[in-house]
Amino acid sequence: MRGVSLTVEPGKILCVLGRNGAGKTSTIEAIEGYRKIAKGSVRVLGMDPARQHRELVKKIGVMLQVGGIYPRMNPRQALELYSGFYDDPVPVDQLIKLAELGSAQKTPYRFLSGGEKQRLALALALIGRPSVLFLDEPTAGVDAAGKQQIRAAVADMARNGVAVLLTTHELNEAERLADNIAVIDEGRIVAEGTPSELRERFGKQTVVFRTAAAIDVASFSQRLGFQLTDLGDNRYRLAEEAPANVVGTITALLAAEGVDLIEMNAGRGSLEEVFLEITSGDA
């Protein structure tokens, strides 16, 4: 990790977005105080997570990527155990209801479905009424309906004033939940802002098209009058802003060369395109 700087405010959700292996978990573990940092400083609620660990753990809720729950414990037992760790825990029954674990409350953790495991992990993160939530890939391995439930619960926590730091590699999760997004790639933050700021800044008004056969980018750009970027796989993007009629010019030039056009999109890039652009690779 190099030069990473993140800030989350109460009631806000910060999504740390990055591909697998980009450094999301390392970052979040450094902030939790789990991983030592060589240089720099981390403050959570004004505390140093490494030195004031004992005080800080009372005020944070954590969801690890690996469940971290006794495989033989059922949700009720796990929640009862954790409720013994905090001064004013959320009642177990309330959490079972919130996490919709009623019918699975007596099922050992190792037999729970992916969604039930994640919901239990979230419930455990909430039990101590945390001021800050750290959620590492909270919807990994969960089906679509389960993802909705978890996202709704997280949004709810933020509305109640909790600061949420969440990692994900799913763009639409970040887009839906985040107040702010920090994109991490190869251990560095490559972009930061609100979802609309990121689209604004990186998602240029552009044209992307795909052809049946490769074209010569240099000569095509010259004839077009605008520079093209080769995205690979016979995909090309206009590297600069161009008037709307450029679409017609591209079509005509391709027809003249006898290259079939397979698809063409014009407009502001989606967050996904922004992400691909700034993380230097195909996700």
Added chain:
Amino acid sequence: MAAHPYQAQAKAEIRLSMTQYESLLVTFGIPLLFLVAFSLIKVLPLPHGVLKPVAFLVPGTIALAIMATGMVSLGIATGVERSYGVLKRLGTTPLSRGALLGAKITSIAVIELVQVVLLAVVGLALGWKPTGNAVEFVVAIILSSAAFAGIGLILAGRLKSEAVIGAANGLFLVLLVLGGMIFPVTSLPGPIADVARILPAYAGAHILFISSTSGGGSLAGSWIVLAVWAIGAPLLATRLFRFE
């Protein structure tokens, strides 16, 4: 309402160990079976001068039970907890490492107390008549516990959970043979018996046997061996242990 992380954890540890049926087989089933079976059926050799097998088997199976609890049960459970990220997750709660360790020690102490009482009561029913030094007997139990818990945690702190299961069960069998717990090490070939004497299994079992029979012979060597293991193994465990 004030939180009691240690109490909550100790309760959970005890409940988990008492409902882990594979472990109960090793911690209770095997020692009890050996005590009853070999007291009634005289097939195994006894130390010189011992007439009733039960006089040898009660201290031997108590030593065996303690080895099973610390090395096998604690080792495997902790290895699983480590590989499932349980320990890592607990590290982000107000349960301190000290409280977690304390909870594990409490759990072991409770289980061992039940084991010792159970084996002693069954032994008495089979005609066991302990004489000798009760203090030495108790101290040897405590030192054995520390030694085997240390060995269990060394395995748990470094190996994958499947490897911990294999290693703990394998060592259990080896030390059962080398421990002088159900037959005397003098029945083993000379060089192997010499190796056995520097192992914690034999040292603990030997002291338990001698201190409950007022038998002769110096225990100094066994005390030294046991103390070295009781201090060395937990120390090494704290040095080697990795939480993930």
